[in-house]
Amino acid sequence: MSKKIAVLPGDGIGVEIVDQAVKVLECLKKDFGLNVEMEHALVGGSAYDDSGSPLPEATLNLAKEADAVLLGAVGGYKWESLDIAVRPEKGLLGLRSELELFANLRPAILYPQLAHASTLKEEVVSGLDIMIVRELTGGIYFGQPRGIRTLENNEKQGFNTLIYKESEVERIAHVAFETAMKRDKRLCSIDKANVLECTELWREVMIRVAQQYPEVELSHMYVDNAAMQLVRAPKQFDVMVTNNMFGDILSDCAAMLTGSIGMLPSASMDKNQKGMYEPIHGSAPDIAGQDMANPLATILSVAMMLRYSLGAEELAVKIENAVDTVLNQNLRTADIYTEGDVKVGTSAMGDAVVSALKA
Numbered sequence: 520m521s522k523k524i525a526v527l528p529g530d531g532i533g534v535e536i537v538d539q540a541v542k543v544l545e546c547l548k549k550d551f552g553l554n555v556e557m558e559h560a561l562v563g564g565s566a567y568d569d570s571g572s573p574l575p576e577a578t579l580n581l582a583k584e585a586d587a588v589l590l591g592a593v594g595g596y597k598w599e600s601l602d603i604a605v606r607p608e609k610g611l612l613g614l615r616s617e618l619e620l621f622a623n624l625r626p627a628i629l630y631p632q633l634a635h636a637s638t639l640k641e642e643v644v645s646g647l648d649i650m651i652v653r654e655l656t657g658g659i660y661f662g663q664p665r666g667i668r669t670l671e672n673n674e675k676q677g678f679n680t681l682i683y684k685e686s687e688v689e690r691i692a693h694v695a696f697e698t699a700m701k702r703d704k705r706l707c708s709i710d711k712a713n714v715l716e717c718t719e720l721w722r723e724v725m726i727r728v729a730q731q732y733p734e735v736e737l738s739h740m741y742v743d744n745a746a747m748q749l750v751r752a753p754k755q756f757d758v759m760v761t762n763n764m765f766g767d768i769l770s771d772c773a774a775m776l777t778g779s780i781g782m783l784p785s786a787s788m789d790k791n792q793k794g795m796y797e798p799i800h801g802s803a804p805d806i807a808g809q810d811m812a813n814p815l816a817t818i819l820s821v822a823m824m825l826r827y828s829l830g831a832e833e834l835a836v837k838i839e840n841a842v843d844t845v846l847n848q849n850l851r852t853a854d855i856y857t858e859g860d861v862k863v864g865t866s867a868m869g870d871a872v873v874s875a876l877k878a
């Protein structure tokens with residue numbers, strides 16, 4: 520039976536990069552026997568423009584019935600002044616929470632071909648291979664109460680709540696330990712247990728769950744130090760696990776170590792291996808529609824989808840090898856271009872990956 524992929528391009532460069540990922544999927548269907556059907560829907564600002572909601576019911580239903588979701592990016596200048604409840608970002612957050620995608624896997628891998636593109640010294644980043652496991656449906660992003668209230672003296676006060684139940688920490692801990700078991704068996708849990716009770720509990724639960732994974736070496740680090748260590752000596756990390764907000768910040772930081780945020784895919788998983796797959800970067804409205812964006816993160820997100828949700832490891836590897844091939848051909852979009860490379864646009868990069876798949 521064929522599997523169903525919900526394709527949600529979103530806003531800005533989301534549209535053009537997802538087009539390239541769809542080309543790759545079409546090629547896998549036609550030439551490699553992949554049995555999937557794709558159905559497109561709107562999310563984010565484009566959905567708001569169309570229907571007044573960043574996550575229309577039809578989109579949510581499609582995402583729910585699909586076996587996997589491919590997402591481009593959401594947001595843009597155009598929608599920045601909207602009420603927070605209908606901002607494009609709410610479309611993304613709504614999908615994460617409605618689909619219970621609590622486990623966000625964000626690899627930061629340095630392609631040797633791009634070592635010189637990093638802003639850090641080559642010896643600091645060469646060989647880098649980190650996996651950040653970010654809790655995605657809890658913490659301060661979703662905690663209640665939240666809002667902006669007016670005090671008696673008429674001054675306004677903004678507030679959010681950092682909150683985690685033991686069960687929420689436990690389930691992300693298991694994902695992180697399982698991930699570490701498949702890698703170098705080292706897990707670093709990031710918290711701020713010296714100041715925040717919520718993360719003190721986080722640490723306690725991590726230590727408890729660790730007893731079920733005696734082979735994994737668990738360590739702990741405060742988030743401020745982790746940020747510093749990521750730029751000082753990033754290769755000390757194998758798997759990092761952290762809460763929603765710390766993970767948001769640290770994963771951008773880790774992404775930049777690799778030279779370009781345009782290269783990194785991500786997976787957001789529920790407890791049944793259903794997932795939403797998206798590039799780590801955003802909608803980049805400044806370069807949208809100019810055939811400039813790097814589609815490789817989205818194409819690599821398809822590889823993660825094949826591996827984790829569609830049970831097609833072989834095809835995942837094929838995509839990863841094809842990306843490796845185009846990098847070896849020195850093809851570069853503007854974000855990873857340095858002198859002497861062959862500069863290509865979004866669409867040409869997509870075509871090159873398809874050719875490499877077929878070769």
Ligand code: IPM
Nearest residue numbers: 593594608611612767799801
């Ligand atoms: C991310 C993004 C989102 C987040 C935004 C777009 C809501 O920054 O996926 O990292 O904060 O989680």
Ligand code: MG
Nearest residue numbers: 767768770771
């Ligand atoms: Mg982010």
